[in-house]
Amino acid sequence: KAGVTQTPRYLIKTRGQQVTLSCSPISGHRSVSWYQQTPGQGLQFLFEYFSETQRNKGNFPGRFSGRQFSNSRSEMNVSTLELGDSALYLCASSLVAWGPLGDTQYFGPGTRLTVL
């Protein structure tokens, strides 16, 4: 089974621009989560989608948004980019809708965004 894929792998943008990142989950997985990873900050939760619905959102400004399509693929968008948005953006997928004893997430390779 193919793993989680993300495109593009690398992006360079300038301040003020906007960017869209894409994530394709493992076949059959319906939950997709997004994380921002920066040195020293670990993995910060952005949002989680299941069946095209956002079920939780982390503490990020409204410039960060996302969506999920009917085939479970997901996109996230960052508008009006700032220097501090430079990071590795990871998505992760899981099979079921967070069962009572948790659910394993599998990560994609990430998109490295550099804002100049």
Add this chain to the structure above:
Amino acid sequence: GENVEQHPSTLSVQEGDSAVIKCTYSDSASNYFPWYKQELGKRPQLIIDIRSNVGEKKDQRIAVTLNKTAKHFSLHITETQPEDSAVYFCAAHSPGTYKYIFGTGTRLKVLA
């Protein structure tokens, strides 16, 4: 709010020695605790996980223990090898939140 503290932030051990990484969580409702290994430039990979209905789990050289009363869980790696060098993240999941809370990571260096 929810929080996971992870210690130490860096750990150096001699090859063949054991390594222990500890995490403490704040939400007593947390019930699933995965550990991920992230090598430089690669994605986080699940190496072991534990659910709240068990106290210990082993997989070859790796083990995880959970103390629900103290709200902490630990990763134990025995007979460390150079290829164990990586950043390790712990995480905690609470029912109904649809997210993990991650620790800030431990950079493990295994010295040959």
